[in-house]
Amino acid sequence: MEDVIYDTKLLERRPLSDNTFEAIFSRPAGFEFTAGQRIRLIHGGLERDYSLANAPDEAVLVLCIRQVAAGRFSTLLSSIPVGTGFTFSGPHGYFVFRASARSPVFVATGTGVAPFTAMARSSVSAFTLLHGVRQAGDCYYATLFRTKARRYVVCLSEEDPSVAGMFHGRVTDYIASQLEPDRYDFYLCGRGEMIRDVTWLVDDRFPGSMVYTEIFY
Amino acid sequence: MKIYTGSGDRGKTSLFSGERVAKNNLRTEAYGDLDELNSCLGALTAALGESHQSIAEIRQIQSDLFHIGARLATTPGSPSAAALDAFDEQKSRYLETAIDRMDQHLPPLKGFILPGGRMTAALAHVARTVCRRAERHVVGLSEDKTTGQTPDAYQAVLVYLNRLSDYLFVLARFCNHLAGETDILWSK
Numbered sequence: 001m002e003d004v005i006y007d008t009k010l011l012e013r014r015p016l017s018d019n020t021f022e023a024i025f026s027r028p029a030g031f032e033f034t035a036g037q038r039i040r041l042i043h044g045g046l047e048r049d050y051s052l053a054n055a056p057d058e059a060v061l062v063l064c065i066r067q068v069a070a071g072r073f074s075t076l077l078s079s080i081p082v083g084t085g086f087t088f089s090g091p092h093g094y095f096v097f098r099a100s101a102r103s104p105v106f107v108a109t110g111t112g113v114a115p116f117t118a119m120a121r122s123s124v125s126a127f128t129l130l131h132g133v134r135q136a137g138d139c140y141y142a143t144l145f146r147t148k149a150r151r152y153v154v155c156l157s158e159e160d161p162s163v164a165g166m167f168h169g170r171v172t173d174y175i176a177s178q179l180e181p182d183r184y185d186f187y188l189c190g191r192g193e194m195i196r197d198v199t200w201l202v203d204d205r206f207p208g209s210m211v212y213t214e215i216f217y
Numbered sequence: 218m219k220i221y222t223g224s225g226d227r228g229k230t231s232l233f234s235g236e237r238v239a240k241n242n243l244r245t246e247a248y249g250d251l252d253e254l255n256s257c258l259g260a261l262t263a264a265l266g267e268s269h270q271s272i273a274e275i276r277q278i279q280s281d282l283f284h285i286g287a288r289l290a291t292t293p294g295s296p297s298a299a300a301l302d303a304f305d306e307q308k309s310r311y312l313e314t315a316i317d318r319m320d321q322h323l324p325p326l327k328g329f330i331l332p333g334g335r336m337t338a339a340l341a342h343v344a345r346t347v348c349r350r351a352e353r354h355v356v357g358l359s360e361d362k363t364t365g366q367t368p369d370a371y372q373a374v375l376v377y378l379n380r381l382s383d384y385l386f387v388l389a390r391f392c393n394h395l396a397g398e399t400d401i402l403w404s405k
Contacts, residue, residue, distance in 0.1 A: 096300070098295075098297055193222075195224055196224040196226075200224065211237055213224070213231065
């Protein structure tokens with residue numbers, strides 16, 4: 001079946017950190033999705049998948065964009081005039097919350113936190129979120145997660161002893177050293193290396209856990 | 218873009234329902250057969266060519282196999298099962314209609330036939346045998362008492378695979394018939 005293509009328009013950019021921003025798009029009539037799903041944004045012959053960061057009942061669509069020098073779409077989104085029209089297909093993917101008796105552990109690197117933002121902005125709460133970032137300024141959405149998460153840990157990969165209140169190390173270091181033995185529902189969104197390393201940790205230390213993944217590149 | 222994570226490099230994979238299982242698990246064997254079957258059908262469509270009258274039908278079957286694959290990769294009753302599209306015996310009716318349509322053009326079957334003939338027919342026979350293997354693995358899965366599933370969890374899938382094997386047998390004969398090739402009967 002062919003994808004349905006929707007028209008949308010860039011409404012606003014909201015900075016989240018030095019190199020990350022929210023791109024706010026108009027929401028076309030008839031477009032429905034579940035928190036955690038992606039859209040495929042299309043413009044000028046380019047297309048790229050982005051997880052939606054807004055709750056399904058919000059009036060706009062929110063994407064969390066990290067501007068990458070070599071990233072053609074992120075560069076486009078960071079510079080194109082507000083009001084520009086785009087098209088998109090979707091929703092895509094199955095990275096959605098599945099309630100169970102096990103405790104959910106969300107693990108994200110960088111803007112891989114977007115689907116968890118959508119879940120937290122909807123009805124999902126009482127989760128553990130491990131957010132791996134390079135610098136302290138990259139822990140965007142901290143206010144939201146402090147409210148909704150049972151445990152919210154920012155894992156700072158760049159050594160900076162001046163920063164307090166964060167875990168110094170990668171998300172894998174936290175899981176290996178701090179997460180209590182149990183069966184969990186792990187939701188992993190981020191770079192492939194993180195997904196591989198966490199999955200192997202789950203195999204070794206948390207047998208009986210579930211693993212759901214979304215590669216964010 | 219890198220499409221690999223390497224998380225399966227140690228011989229395990231994640232099911233759609235989230236469990237980490239060995240890659241030779243009964244469930245992965247079953248949906249692996251479907252993957253192989255789908256690839257056989259891809260080869261068959263390539264050999265048939267876009268103008269062949271069965272192309273749309275085979276593409277529909279390939280799509281159905283994705284749905285079945287997702288079902289086999291999901292533990293029945295798990296939270297993920299709710300995300301699956303419905304799969305009922307109506308899908309098998311579609312195959313029966315196609316079988317009947319082809320069969321009315323074919324000469325009566327007078328014995329066992331050797332798999333082969335034209336390349337398209339041979340590929341349909343290969344697909345048929347992979348389909349039978351998938352069916353055997355799904356039978357094993359349906360008899361697995363460890364998952365807490367209901368006995369009829371895979372009933373519609375079993376009916377579909379049984380009918381699909383029949384469809385592929387008739388399709389093989391149909392391909393030969395359209396090409397003017399006569400079935401080669403088994404002689405003792």
